[in-house]
Amino acid sequence: MAAGTAMSSYWRGVRDGLPFLAVVGPFAMLFGVLATEAGLAVHETMGFSIVVIAGAAQFTALQLLNENAPTLVIIASALAVNLRMAMYSASITPHLGSLPLWKRGIAAYFLVDQTYAVSLIDYEKNPDQTTAEKFAFFLGVMTPICPPWYLFTFLGAVLGETIPSSFGLDFALPIAFLAMIGPMLRTPAHRIAALAAVVLALAFAWLPFNAGLLVAGLGGMMAGAQAEVRLGIKP
């Protein structure tokens, strides 16, 4: 019976992750095209998408490679962009922390913006799931997001400059993130956290190395936690 519920959790995850294919496809393809234009070979471009598997960090590294920045600056900047992954890791640990180490390793490798956000929304909406069901759901979400990330990077790298850079493609990523925010605003504390984060992100956007994102993320988390205590909101 346990295997059956895990299986249905998996398919529920696939269903919830599927819309993001529409974003991941073009975004990965764009990376493949730009990497090829920057002079990377197909296997090097694939190396990025498989080893690093983090869109924003990959684009940052590519941008700095184009500018001939020093190796250390490239690594530090791209990792700074990815620092939010440590926050995701902490945030998902209460849900997946009791899994065997190798499964936690798999979850860590596939922990990207979309898999994290979609899973968290589901874990909060359906708090009575077992850890096995939560892990199955996570793998389900990952299925239409991560393997296509490799596949479309490859297509972009191979097809390269034959693809016209259509207007609006740059905005696919913001649209995907914006779509996820509404369903997250469940309580006044969530709304206060989001509002504080937006104000701080805009106020500190001038900071180098994307540090504004970290200031805003931490500030928003503190605002949410404070609001929860002061307003006596049940989490």
Added chain:
Amino acid sequence: MSDTTQLWVIIIALGLGSFGMRFAFLGLVGDRAMPEWLLRHLRYTAVAVIPALVAPLVVWPTATGGEPDATRLSAAVATFAVGYLTKNVFAAMGVGAAVLVTLSALL
């Protein structure tokens, strides 16, 4: 250092670093109890980081060289509004993409 070596140094360092950050808590904390104040902050990670990530991209889009842009701003507002009102991620993405494509064609 040749270009190829430099590139692979970057790829492998980024891969190890990214995995390290993703594994930091999942792997090392595992199912040990975390203090309540920390959990209270972690509950708001997603709802703080995702809006913080997206806000500057909406107000100062890279594609326009950082100039605020009516088309992208309208698409952003529509996406957020539909997501907030319907709680449906797919509907929000669909409406946002439709507004973006329609206004791009018209303006």
